[in-house]
Amino acid sequence: MKKYTLKRLFTSLFTLLAILLVLFILMQLMPGSPFNDEKLNDDQRAALYAKYGLDQPVLVQFFRYVSNMLRGDYGVSYNISKNTPISQLIQTRLPTSIYIGGAAVALGAVMGLILGLIAALKHDTFWDTLATVISVIGVSVPSYVFALALSYALGFRLQWFPMLYNTQLATQSSVLPSIALSMFTMASIARFTRTEMLEVLDSDYMLLAESKGVSGPALIFRHALRNALIPIITVLAPLIVDLMTGSLVVEKIFAIPGVGSLLVNAIQSNDYNVVISLSFIYSAMYIGIMLVVDILYGVIDPRIRLAKEGD
Amino acid sequence: MSDKEKILDIKDLDISFKTTAGVVHAIRGVDIDLFTGETVAIVGESGSGKSVTMKAAMGILASNATVNRGTIQFSYHHADGSPATVDILTQPKKWIRDHINGKRIAMVFQDPMTSLNPTMSIGKQIMEGMIWHFKTPKTEAYAKAVQLLREVGIDDPEKRMKNYPHQLSGGMRQRVVIAIALSCDPDLLICDEPTTALDVTIQAKIIELIRRLQKERGISVIYITHDLGVVAKVADYVNVMYAGKIVEKGTVDEIFYDPRHPYTWGLLSAMPDLDTADERLYTIPGSPPNLLYEKPGDAFSPRNRYALVVDDKAEPPMFKITEDHYVASWLLDPRAPKVEMPAELKARIERMKEEAAKHGSEL
Numbered sequence: 052m053k054k055y056t057l058k059r060l061f062t063s064l065f066t067l068l069a070i071l072l073v074l075f076i077l078m079q080l081m082p083g084s085p086f087n088d089e090k091l092n093d094d095q096r097a098a099l100y101a102k103y104g105l106d107q108p109v110l111v112q113f114f115r116y117v118s119n120m121l122r123g124d125y126g127v128s129y130n131i132s133k134n135t136p137i138s139q140l141i142q143t144r145l146p147t148s149i150y151i152g153g154a155a156v157a158l159g160a161v162m163g164l165i166l167g168l169i170a171a172l173k174h175d176t177f178w179d180t181l182a183t184v185i186s187v188i189g190v191s192v193p194s195y196v197f198a199l200a201l202s203y204a205l206g207f208r209l210q211w212f213p214m215l216y217n218t219q220l221a222t223q224s225s226v227l228p229s230i231a232l233s234m235f236t237m238a239s240i241a242r243f244t245r246t247e248m249l250e251v252l253d254s255d256y257m258l259l260a261e262s263k264g265v266s267g268p269a270l271i272f273r274h275a276l277r278n279a280l281i282p283i284i285t286v287l288a289p290l291i292v293d294l295m296t297g298s299l300v301v302e303k304i305f306a307i308p309g310v311g312s313l314l315v316n317a318i319q320s321n322d323y324n325v326v327i328s329l330s331f332i333y334s335a336m337y338i339g340i341m342l343v344v345d346i347l348y349g350v351i352d353p354r355i356r357l358a359k360e361g362d
Numbered sequence: 363m364s365d366k367e368k369i370l371d372i373k374d375l376d377i378s379f380k381t382t383a384g385v386v387h388a389i390r391g392v393d394i395d396l397f398t399g400e401t402v403a404i405v406g407e408s409g410s411g412k413s414v415t416m417k418a419a420m421g422i423l424a425s426n427a428t429v430n431r432g433t434i435q436f437s438y439h440h441a442d443g444s445p446a447t448v449d450i451l452t453q454p455k456k457w458i459r460d461h462i463n464g465k466r467i468a469m470v471f472q473d474p475m476t477s478l479n480p481t482m483s484i485g486k487q488i489m490e491g492m493i494w495h496f497k498t499p500k501t502e503a504y505a506k507a508v509q510l511l512r513e514v515g516i517d518d519p520e521k522r523m524k525n526y527p528h529q530l531s532g533g534m535r536q537r538v539v540i541a542i543a544l545s546c547d548p549d550l551l552i553c554d555e556p557t558t559a560l561d562v563t564i565q566a567k568i569i570e571l572i573r574r575l576q577k578e579r580g581i582s583v584i585y586i587t588h589d590l591g592v593v594a595k596v597a598d599y600v601n602v603m604y605a606g607k608i609v610e611k612g613t614v615d616e617i618f619y620d621p622r623h624p625y626t627w628g629l630l631s632a633m634p635d636l637d638t639a640d641e642r643l644y645t646i647p648g649s650p651p652n653l654l655y656e657k658p659g660d661a662f663s664p665r666n667r668y669a670l671v672v673d674d675k676a677e678p679p680m681f682k683i684t685e686d687h688y689v690a691s692w693l694l695d696p697r698a699p700k701v702e703m704p705a706e707l708k709a710r711i712e713r714m715k716e717e718a719a720k721h722g723s724e725l
Contacts, residue, residue: 265490
């Protein structure tokens, strides 16, 4: 397992470098420039390019960026917030997005599991139908509709939670956006849990466990859920990254200073370093979470663990 | 015969299943008796209701099953030795799980590739029942599990305890399933086609193992099988089942040497053997009836070349031949024309008898 993890970490590093290179090339191919103030003439623009080293060949820029990055320097913003280091720019925004996204994932996964379990255990009853209806609504209704509804009902009418994000009241402010974002995760997890649990409950080994006399929670959790979890984790992983990296629409509705809106602004204004570093952080998170998921598989499923030990 | 103790007494069991296509009347009045220490085989084609009958006795019927009639009386002894008899069908599920399943009746399933939990070690799966039913301390349960693995013929049991099902071969897995079944010292072992999914060479070993364990532990065994070869080796009594009914029952000698029901004739004729002159293996014409649609009279009559007119009008009762031998066929009625079993089968039975006499064994 240790050897496998090391191997994975090593390949992850190369993947990240490759992603960075592709990002650099894509930035070069993008039309326009970060300095598109109409008052700038060509000479001034050339001077700005030279100042930031943008007149150099892509590969030179790339290697310089990587070496700066290793020293913790992600470059500066050209446009959104002139000459502010990126690290400073995302310093407060990234944790906000991760916090809200993390809460949404946790809420969605737990609620989804509970809902799916109820649906599977009470198969073909009122509870199953109810859980299915909730899942269908959760999957098909976009998160901004939930966001607007929650903001109106719990924010405007009942005034339980702030309607707009308030940095002084970070926890209370995160409740509504987290719930709105969690709906899709909850619905997807509920649907998968239901399907997987039904399949597992129908299996021969569940019959054997029952014929041993095992019943109640031990039967559900020790025998059934563990086997059902393996495919559930597979769908959960990409959802985690999706939510952690912030949702533009929900951020707009609740006026959250997160990274979702920052990235969109940066792309529109050709703010190279912001786009590159944010995309890089997303990729790193994605790869990191996938690595954790792969290790989790091994913890849950001995077939995978033992195969990896053989590596 | 009356001095023997009855352990399981199934009377007039009638079960149907609700399916999307309609109600399937799978079990239509089954009677089965089993005495302590003996072996009963239930023989029949797929879908004849062999497994369903035994699942009812374990309280593990699928949720769409309904028991319409009948009783399943199971007799056991409490820890202090006092006897008790319960009708399993009237007990709540929880009671069956706590008092019957694993503890007094254990089951070995057909396919060892799917009947073990893939995410739980072998050791844990064997120890689970003991800890669940008797709160056995872990170290004690571990020692007993190792002992069980040794008993079912697994080498290096300490190492195997840590293994997971996928690391074991099919035959080994079935041995583990048997070890799990024996872990709480049950009185009755139900083997649901225990060798069907295994290699022929392994089949004989597993049968031998179950027989040995039965002798050593004095437990009663029910075999569900469609393999008459297995039946001949293990059973004391045989119940031949067709379309949810017992059509012939008797001692193993009576069924093999003096079969009376045309369906039993068919089954015996369809057994492959080396001496038959025929190039082709005999098969019973047609296929088992669809139990969604019930037909009046004897369910076997469309496939029975000796069928009488009455077969399509009324169900045959059980005709008594000897104390143990019963047959549900109108051919046994005194008014019926005299019908002999096929000559080919008769010759085969003669050969089997000679063979048995030569080797001095029962069969």
